[in-house]
Amino acid sequence: xxxxxxxxxxxxxxxxxxxxxxxxxxxxxxxxxxxxxxxxxxxxxxxxxxxxxxxxxxxxxxxxxxxxxxxxxxxxxxxxxxxxxxxxxxxxxxxxxxxxxxxxxxxxxxxxxxxxxxxxxxxxxxxxxxxxxxxxxxxxxxxxxxxxxxxxxxxxxxxxxxxxxxxxxxxxxxxxxxxxxxxxxxxxxxxxxxxxxxxxxxxxxxxxxxxxxxxxxxxxxxxxxxxxxxxxxxxxxxxxxxxxxxxxxxxxxxxxxxxxxxxxxxxxxxxxxxxxxxxxxxxxxxxxxxxxxxxxxxxxxxxxxxxxxxxxxxxxxxxxxxxxxxxxxxxxxxxxxxxxxxxxxxxxxxxxxxxxxxxxxxxxxxxxxxxxxxxxxxxx
Amino acid sequence: xxxxxxxxxxxxxxxxxxxxxxxxxxxxxxxxxxxxxxxxxxxxxxxxxxxxxxxxxxxxxxxxxxxxxxxxxxxxxxxxxxxxxxxxxxxxxxxxxxxxxxxxxxxxxxxxxxxxxxxxxxxxxxxxxxxxxxxxxxxxxxxxxxxx
Numbered sequence: 003x004x005x006x007x008x009x010x011x012x013x014x015x016x017x018x019x020x021x022x023x024x025x026x027x028x029x030x031x032x033x034x035x036x037x038x039x040x041x042x043x044x045x046x047x048x049x050x051x052x053x054x055x056x057x058x059x060x061x062x063x064x065x066x067x068x069x070x071x072x073x074x075x076x077x078x079x080x081x082x083x084x085x086x087x088x089x090x091x092x093x094x095x096x097x098x099x100x101x102x103x104x105x106x107x108x109x110x111x112x113x114x115x116x117x118x119x120x121x122x123x124x125x126x127x128x129x130x131x132x133x134x135x136x137x138x139x140x141x142x143x144x145x146x147x148x149x150x151x152x153x154x155x156x157x158x159x160x161x162x163x164x165x166x167x168x169x170x171x172x173x174x175x176x177x178x179x180x181x182x183x184x185x186x187x188x189x190x191x192x193x194x195x196x197x198x199x200x201x202x203x204x205x206x207x208x209x210x211x212x213x214x215x216x217x218x219x220x221x222x223x224x225x226x227x228x229x230x231x232x233x234x235x236x237x238x239x240x241x242x243x244x245x246x247x248x249x250x251x252x253x254x255x256x257x258x259x260x261x262x263x264x265x266x267x268x269x270x271x272x273x274x275x276x277x278x279x280x281x282x283x284x285x286x287x288x289x290x291x292x293x294x295x296x297x298x299x300x301x302x303x304x305x306x307x308x309x310x311x312x313x314x315x316x317x318x319x320x321x322x323x324x325x326x327x328x329x330x331x332x333x334x335x336x337x338x339x340x341x342x343x344x345x346x347x348x349x350x351x352x353x354x355x356x357x358x359x360x361x362x363x364x365x366x367x368x369x370x371x372x373x374x375x376x377x378x379x380x381x382x
Numbered sequence: 383x384x385x386x387x388x389x390x391x392x393x394x395x396x397x398x399x400x401x402x403x404x405x406x407x408x409x410x411x412x413x414x415x416x417x418x419x420x421x422x423x424x425x426x427x428x429x430x431x432x433x434x435x436x437x438x439x440x441x442x443x444x445x446x447x448x449x450x451x452x453x454x455x456x457x458x459x460x461x462x463x464x465x466x467x468x469x470x471x472x473x474x475x476x477x478x479x480x481x482x483x484x485x486x487x488x489x490x491x492x493x494x495x496x497x498x499x500x501x502x503x504x505x506x507x508x509x510x511x512x513x514x515x516x517x518x519x520x521x522x523x524x525x526x527x528x529x530x
Contacts, residue, residue, distance in 0.1 A: 115466070118464050118465070118466055119464055119465055119466045119467075120466065121466045122466075122467070125401065125402065126402075127402055127405075127432055127486075128486045129467060130402040130467075130512070131474070131486050131487070131488070131514060132462065132465065132467045132468050132472055132474055132488065132512075132513065133467065133474070133486060134462065134464075134465045134466060134467050136462070136464065137460050137462045137465070137474055140460035140462075141458040141459065141460050141474070141475070141476065142458070144458045144459060144460060144497060145457070145458045145497065148458070148497040148498075189463075190461075190463050191463055191464050192460045192461070192462045192463060192464070193460050193461045193463075194460075237438050238438065239428060239429065239430040239431065239438055239483055239484070240428075240482050240483065240484060241457070241478050241482070241484050242484070244457075244458065244476075366486070367438070
């Protein structure tokens with residue numbers, strides 16, 4: 003099995019890009035990633051495109067803009083994990099020796115829905131009963147508060163931290179700092195979650211160039227992929243602990259085993275903070291702290307810029323934005339910049355090892371439908 | 383007849399009739415009370431809601447209709463104020479039925495709820511906007527429980 007590296011990365015400033023199509027959104031970072039890797043379009047052997055709402059052939063519509071044809075283009079939907087699933091397929095294709103140089107694009111345009119909650123698949127039983135993603139996370143937050151695992155202020159503090167990070171990131175949709183009071187007094191969305199505890203509606207795209215190790219120009223910035231794990235959720239008709247999403251816990255366990263290092267070795271973590279409660283739940287599921295220790299970890303400042311295990315230095319989904327299929331790739335772009343020392347004002351000094359984690363999808367009886375975790379190592 | 387009873391070529395395979403609108407949610411229990419209609423696997427005794435055809439636990443297909451427990455404990459809940467699914471506001475909760483099945487249910491949006499509270503099934507007239515014709519309401523004589 004060959005070692006795999008990311009040698010080029012680019013993303014759009016996330017926001018409401020009302021005058022662009024999926025082709026316009028996706029082709030800009032694809033071209034920029036090729037330039038950053040110093041790779042020509044004709045060197046690409048395959049393209050993997052993750053999206054949830056782009057309709058048929060989104061990847062081909064993006065490739066077309068660059069005059070790219072002939073190569074295999076694979077379109078992937080895996081809800082919030084679609085972009086990371088495309089990366090996973092790219093890593094597998096290079097590891098196996100099938101391809102040497104491939105591209106990954108993640109893209110979605112949520113402004114097409116006008117705003118509010120994303121439309122889930124209506125054939126699902128719980129969706130038909132009225133389930134929406136904020137409600138699912140809100141019910142987790144109610145349990146969190148009920149079990150005395152933290153306070154409403156702890157929930158709000160996740161948004162405060164990630165907005166502070168986002169204020170330093172020119173690629174973030176939200177660049178304004180907020181206070182705990184701002185968060186708690188914002189409009190209620192699904193109790194106890196308020197507007198500033200929910201990721202925004204927005205558009206975005208990100209791209210990566212992935213190669214076999216040794217494929218880059220010597221000395222060029224690159225990052226080694228130490229683990230690439232994709233899981234699906236396990237159904238149960240019975241009782242589940244909503245504060246222990248097994249899909250993220252088992253994905254993380256497999257990723258650490260594949261990489262040969264553990265959560266204590268991570269300097270940078272981009273995790274799936276679609277809602278404030280999510281970040282706290284995932285501290286525990288990903289093994290960043292003991293079960294029950296999430297609020298204490300947040301309060302200690304260790305996960306904020308200046309700390310030793312910085313979570314969501316990009317601003318995360320809460321501040322940077324969460325165009326569903328784009329997010330997994332955008333996280334990898336942030337990690338690439340962090341591990342190659344290109345993250346400017348939000349740079350985690352000396353960052354060597356990192357994780358990206360996305361999970362999502364509302365399906366009856368599952369914590370989530372999909373989870374993808376990647377671990378990365380700086381190449382000196 | 384289960385799909386394993388027939389030769390592959392004898393009868394053309396038909397899909398399971400599992401569209402939400404074609405699944406009955408309510409039935410009448412042995413005591414004459416309204417109950418949720420679930421299923422039980424004949425092989426491993428796992429129970430389900432809504433009713434289904436294949437057992438999640440053992441993948442067996444001998445799955446029989448079963449009226450489920452009419453009461454349970456509120457595991458968690460929320461009031462939804464923004465939704466692509468139906469008119470807001472509405473209250474949702476997960477109820478852990480006394481026979482081990484967890485059910486997503488509507489709650490009375492005007493009532494006060496607490497985690498651990500005992501609740502029971504209530505049939506309601508069609509609420510329109512796609513909301514179901516049943517929900518769970520608090521058992522007034524038992525009060526909340528703090529140990530859930």
